[in-house]
Structure formats: structure tokens, C-alpha cells
Amino acid sequence: MPSLRSAAALLAVGCLSTSQALEVKANLNPIRKVVNMLQAMQKKVEAEGEKEKELYERFMCWCATGSSDLTASIEAAKEKVPSVLAEIEASEGKIAQAKEDLKTAQEERTAAKAAMAEATAVREKESAAFAAEKAEADTNIAAMEKAIAALERGMAGGFLQASSVPGL
Numbered sequence: 001m002p003s004l005r006s007a008a009a010l011l012a013v014g015c016l017s018t019s020q021a022l023e024v025k026a027n028l029n030p031i032r033k034v035v036n037m038l039q040a041m042q043k044k045v046e047a048e049g050e051k052e053k054e055l056y057e058r059f060m061c062w063c064a065t066g067s068s069d070l071t072a073s074i075e076a077a078k079e080k081v082p083s084v085l086a087e088i089e090a091s092e093g094k095i096a097q098a099k100e101d102l103k104t105a106q107e108e109r110t111a112a113k114a115a116m117a118e119a120t121a122v123r124e125k126e127s128a129a130f131a132a133e134k135a136e137a138d139t140n141i142a143a144m145e146k147a148i149a150a151l152e153r154g155m156a157g158g159f160l161q162a163s164s165v166p167g168l
Helices: 004-016 017-030 030-154
Strands: none
Touching: none
16 A cells, blocks of 8 residues: 555656655655745844844934934024023013003903993983973973963953053
8 A cells, every 4th residue: 555655646746847846745744844944934034134234224324313413403492492481581571461451451441331330320310300300391381381372362452561551
């Protein structure tokens, strides 16, 4: 039986190309599997090493040029600090002035509302007094018109005319 298996394996190997045959043979050998795995790991580690080396070189380049850029940026910021502080103080002054103006405006508004309320009350009082006087005057005028009409009817020509009496 072993010879039958060997013959079948040789027949299968003969049908395959030589590289495929080597792969089949390598797959059959456990030591070869380990060697292939170690070679694949070696290639992977070398590729990772190349990537790490490239990253390291880029980082070192950044360190060399970045520190001068960082130093320049720090110096620019230090030069800008006094002007920013001055702007902050000016803004704080403006805020304080705005708060004071707001307080004054609120006080003036309160005073204006009180003055309007007082003026409205005075106008309402004067309006009520005027309405009462007008009503009284209208009543008096109506009464006088009725009295004059009644007197004219009752004494038609009975009044003494000042032009007809020489001594008066």
C-alpha cells in the first residue's frame, strides 16, 4: 500500500509545475513550514524596521526644524503679550464705563417713569376738575337761557330801557 500512495503522490507531483511541486513538498515537511514561517516573519520585521527608520528620520528632521519654528513662535507670542494685556485693560475699562452708563440710564429711566406717572396723575386730576367746572358752567348756562326765555315771555316789553329814561 505505501508504494501505491507514493505512486499517487508522484503522479500528482508530476502533474503540477515544479514550483507548485516544491510548495506541496514544503507543505508536507514540518521543518520547511517553520523555516518558511520564519522567513516570512523576517521579511515582515525588516519591512517594519524600514518604516520605523523612515518615521525616525522624519521625526528627527522635524525636531531639527521644528524647534527653531517653535522658538520663533514663542518669541512672537512674548512680544505680543504687552499689547494683548493693554487690549484687555482697555476692554475692562470699556466694560466698567458701559456698566456705569447702564446704571445711569436705568436710574434716568426710573426717574422718567416716576415723572410720567406724576404728570399723568396731575393731568387726570386737572381733567376731572375741568370736567366738573364745565358741567357746572353748562348747567348754569342752560338755567340762564331758560330763565331769560321765561322772563322774555312773561314781561314782553316790561323791562325799563335805559335810553328812554333820561336820569338814569
